[in-house]
Amino acid sequence: ALHAAAIAATVIDAGLDVACFPVADVAGPETTAAIGDRAFGDDPELVARLARIAARTLDAFGVGAVAKHAPGHGRAREDSHALLPRVDAPRAELEARDFVPFRALADVPFVMTAHVLCEALDPERPASLSPAVHRLLRGELGLRGIVISDDLAMGALEGPPGRRAAAARAAGADLALYCPGDVEGSEAVLEAAGELAPQVEARLAGLLAGWTARRRPLPAERIASELERRLSA
Secondary structure, three states: OHHHHHHHHHHHHOOOOEEOOOEOOOOOOOOOOOOHHHOOOOOHHHHHHHHHHHHHHHHHOOOEEEEEEEOOOOOOOOOOOOOOOEEOOOHHHHHHHHOHHHHHOOOOOEEEEOOOEEOOOOOOOOHHHOHHHHHHHHOOOOOOOEEEOOOOOOOOOOOOHHHHHHHHHHHOOOEOOOOOOOHHHHHHHHHHHOOOOHHHHHHHHHHHHHHHHHOOOOOHHHHHHHHHHHHHO
């Protein structure tokens, strides 16, 4: 909770409303360093509990949580910032381990999809561009949050930014995330992504109103100092 409070304080100080946290990936011996210690651990039930505490803490301070990277990035050996990881685990193993935290985070306001190809779910497309995976998130896992893609500029994906955004939206993503900030790419993504669905726009407005009502100044330096003290104890 203290870690999440420190993140909330940082986000509020920056004038932002949402934090791309918590990481709900279950770590394993093969987990890429790109996830590394951002994961809460290798026990899916523990990851679920800690991720829920983090999400609730953010919400209590008026910051929106993003559970990531669905349906799980913990088995990926490669860094999806650079190339597309492929996971060959059977579906039963994914259900017993990787899906567990995301089921527990069904009511978190946002969920971010992974640029990871899970062969048991879709042998051709990464989760972020897969209609089958988006249906699984909404159906079997019961996720009710707004679905956002991971950064579409990452090396795991191919093609120009606009094509990537169109594929993410066609797969079922509500929002397409594009992080580099270059004007040409951003314009292409905005055009390809299209308008927000009215129900998503209404939900965003409701979430923002709730966060604004709960938000209050946080002693960022004191929280950071206490967090550092506990980590070094």
